Amino acid sequence: MKGMLKLGIVLALYATAACVGLAFVYSATSETIAVRQQADLEAALRELFPDGDDFTDITGTIAGLNPAVTFETQYAVRKGAAIIGAAIQASAASYGGILKVLVGVGADGRISRVKILEHQDTPGLGANAASPTYYVDKSKNITFYGQFAGKSVQDPFEVKEDVAAITASTITSKAVTSAVKASGDAAAAWLILQTGGAQ
Numbered sequence: 001m002k003g004m005l006k007l008g009i010v011l012a013l014y015a016t017a018a019c020v021g022l023a024f025v026y027s028a029t030s031e032t033i034a035v036r037q038q039a040d041l042e043a044a045l046r047e048l049f050p051d052g053d054d055f056t057d058i059t060g061t062i063a064g065l066n067p068a069v070t071f072e073t074q075y076a077v078r079k080g081a082a083i084i085g086a087a088i089q090a091s092a093a094s095y096g097g098i099l100k101v102l103v104g105v106g107a108d109g110r111i112s113r114v115k116i117l118e119h120q121d122t123p124g125l126g127a128n129a130a131s132p133t134y135y136v137d138k139s140k141n142i143t144f145y146g147q148f149a150g151k152s153v154q155d156p157f158e159v160k161e162d163v164a165a166i167t168a169s170t171i172t173s174k175a176v177t178s179a180v181k182a183s184g185d186a187a188a189a190w191l192i193l194q195t196g197g198a199q
Contacts, residue, residue, distance in 0.1 A: 041089075041102075041117075045075060048087055048104030048113045052077040055087070062190045068092055069182035076194070077104070083194050085112055086187040094175035096120035099129070101145075101176060103183035105153065107191050114148045114180055119172075126172030136164035145176070153184035 045055045055075045062074045070091045077085040085106045091098050097120040104112035116130035128134035129144050136144050144166055151157070157177050159165050165173040 044102050044115045045087055047115060048102060049077045049085055051079050052084065053080060054078040062088060062186050064182050064186045066178060066182040069179050083107060086191055088183040088187055090179040090183045092175045092179040094119060094121055095126045095171040096122060099175055101179045103180050105184050105187035105191065107195050109153050109188045111148045111151045111180065111184055114145045116145055121172050126166065126169040128166045128169065129172050129176050148180050153188040157181035
C-alpha cells in the first residue's frame with residue numbers, strides 16, 4: 001500500500017510537470033503562431049488581389065445565405081480610395097472535416113481568385129483541391145481551385161457542369177464549390193452597395 005501511494009505521488013508529480021511544460025511551450029509559441037498565421041493570410045490576400053493597396057478587416061459586415069457555409073474573416077480591398085473587391089474566408093464541411101477557403105470577388109462581380117487555406121481531406125484524392133500540380137485542364141494549366149478565377153457570381157457553380165470535379169472526390173469538389181458560390185454571392189451583393197450598383 002505504501003509503495004502504491006509513493007508511485008501515485010510520483011506519477012502525479014510527473015503529470016503536473018508535463019502540464020506545466022506544455023503550458024509554457026504553448027504560451028511561448030502561441031504569439032509566434034498567431035503572427036505567422038496573420039502573415040500567411042496577408043500573403044494570401046495579395047495573391048487574390050495583386051493590385052490591392054489596402055485590405056481593411058470588415059468581419060461581420062457581409063452576411064451569407066447558405067447555412068452550410070460559415071463566414072469568418074472578411075476584407076474590403078482598395079486600390080487608392082476605390083473599393084476594387086472583397087475577400088471572405090469561409091469554411092464548409094468536407095469529406096475529411098472542415099475546409100477553409102479564401103475567396104476574392106472583384107467589383108465586376110467575378111471571382112478574382114480562390115485559395116484553399118486548410119483541409120483534412122484524403123491525400124491524392126480530396127487533397128488535390130489545394131494542389132498546384134493537379135489540373136482539371138492540363139492543356140491550359142488550370143488547377144481545380146484555379147478554374148474559379150474569372151467566373152461570374154451569376155454562374156450556376158454546379159459540380160460536373162460548369163465546375164470540373166476532382167477525380168473520385170465529389171464531396172470535396174462540392175464543398176469547395178459551395179463555399180466559393182456562397183462567398184461570391186454575398187461579396188458581390190455587398191460590393192454593389194459600396195460601389196453604387198456599378199457592376
